Amino acid sequence: MTSTRCAVCKYFRRRCPPDCIFAPHFLNDNQQRFTCVHKIYGASNLGKLLQDTPMQLRAVAVESLYYEAKCRIQDPVYGCAGIIWSLHQQIQIAQSQLARARAEIAFLDANVAVEEPTPNPGEPVVQQSGVDYGLDDPYDFWFY
Incomplete structure (x- = not known):
């Protein structure tokens, strides 16, 4: 038999009502998520916060609380x-x-x-390609 209770109701060993405010955010298969948030904020404060939060923002609020709780557990001073x-x-x-x-x-x-010389006005600009080795053929240095 599988439990249909949310993680909060399962944690408190109570029956999960159909209109449970925690059920959409704390599913039965992720108990540690609620445990983490409960450890920092408490279930009562969490419930009040969710009731005061508009329905469309509750999921984002729970994600934020969960992240902050995890950080606070890892680093109790700075979180x-x-x-x-x-x-x-x-x-x-x-x-x-x-x-x-x-x-x-x-x-x-x-x-x-x-370093680049600037041409004098009236003097034609000569484009040089490659490197000037001072030799007639750039590959002559291989033979010296």
Whole structure:
């Protein structure tokens, strides 16, 4: 015989009413989800919160509470704020690296612009291809 009680009613060993506010969000097959949320917020507070939350937002609220509860259990001091802080630090490091890379690119672009000769007005522009080795044939250096 399979139980039709939700995880909350199963946890409290009571009959699950047809209009149970917890049933859509805490299914029977995922007891640890409710246990985690119950450990941090308590069933009474959770029930009040769900009743005060509009029906269309309840699933999102339960997901958020579950995530926050898991984080608080893993890190009792900082919880999800510790994860947010860590991600913020990673963003700052990446922004700093990006700024350094952009500065280096700008520096290299400026050096290339200085090294390239600018043609005089009226003088024809000659395009050079390849590398100038100072030899007639670029492959002559293999034979020296």
